[in-house]
Amino acid sequence: MKIGLIGCGNMANSIVYSITKNQKYQIFCYDVDTLKAEKFKKLYGVAVLMSENEVVLSCDIIIIAVKPKDIFNVLSKIKNEVDDKIIVSIAAGISIDKMKDVIGNKKIVRVMPNINISVEEGILGMCFSESILDDEKEKIRELFESMGSVIVVDEKFMDAITALFGSGPAFVAHFIESYIDAAVKLGFSKQESYELVLKLFYGTVVNMKNNMLTTHQIKDMVTSPGGTTIEGLVEFERRALKGAIIDGIVKAYERSKSIL
Template sequence: MLDSVGFIGSGMMASALMDGLLAKKSLSSPASISCSDVWQPSLDRAAEKGYNAYPTNDKVCESAKTAIILAVKPNIIETVCKDIMAAKDENDAVIISIAAGVTLKTLEASLPGRRVIRVMPNTPCLVGEAAAGFALGSLATDADREIVKTIFGSVGLAVEVAEKLLDAVTGVSGSGPAYVFQFIEALSDGGVRAGLSRDVATKLAAQTVKGAAEMVLQTGKHPGLLKDGVTSPGGTTIAGVEALEQGGFRAATIAAVKAATKRSLQLGGVSSEDIEHKYNL
């Protein structure tokens, strides 16, 4: 069980993490959570749940003994880091950033001597089904690794990768929900075309995606093997699979991940030449 966790920024994703930590009993009580925000409604919502809500960041830094999560926009990270360094923080809590595009190098330069971790979560965090990638800073410890796994594991799955691969994580799981939403919409459209009502088609499509995903995660089998288990010779499923192949389904999906990864690198300031030669994109 964690001791206490602080959140600088109390928006929807931070709120989901707070709730998840309590739901998974990773923290003993709401009083183990402190948070800050510039938007009063966010503080009011947090206070109603029993969390310690403050209008300034210093109180969060002083309260959090295990971790401080930076759940703010990238453009104010520098200001937030100054607040952390100026706070009377004697707990030496690990600093975990979910600010998109802010590198470990930038964080460590702004937080000298502090242990930092960078995380790329995704929006299903809001429903407890996140797929997050994280990278440890140079001073982070094995204990810090377990802390970030516990925090983000409370709302889904958290896997460690090298920082240079966080852009690929962005391409797969960061942007991935949008691809899946499009697929669910298209699957629903197909159901409507075949005669189902929109409501029924959408529910069936969404549950089908959810169920198939759980089969991959729970069985540990390669998706191709699971696909083969559904496709009987000359049957309905192989006819549908053939139609997907004819439409370039797989190639389009791979291209989407590649495009999103490339765009993430561009936003991070990586040159076109490096993207082509170092990342082969």
């Protein structure tokens, strides 16, 4: 099967890295920045084409990996060559109907990955236009399952997927950074703080997953009457930390809905 990428940015880099591990795919790419495309060629041995139209004409599945503001320009260029090809968009906030307004009633897939696909631990939300056949859906799922966990949803949930899991790594990194800063404030070196805090977050997740523990169970296991943990938790509640986190995610969701 021939896979084409239009756009060779960071997310496309992670996608190609995963796809090239499977020898069943031939990969072609194009980017307006020829240096980016040539870098892909050197790193992954993919074929570099000269235009967006060449990618569409040469491939069965076309992944458009450009910024949301640029996707309509790309779709306008390729609309006459799409025919029965499958178009995959990873642009946040751009609905299938908006894409159809440009290229017509074609086979369109929306995928919202996150950057953790670079270590094959991503979460990828996915929805399909009604014209895509069941066997084609399976091919698309197989293509992306090498990158992490794929969840197929109704399109109305894609903005939530974007806020929770597309933006999620940045939010989690922000929480981790706060914990690292606290460790530094309490006297640990920056490097020591970084290593220990990553181990704390990782170890807690593994413990929860392997022992099927809920968040409440973890808190109950650590919290003792009048102890240090309850003192910290009460302060978090007093500062409405949980509410601030929820509100931040909701703000990201609302922004996703309002793009273009």
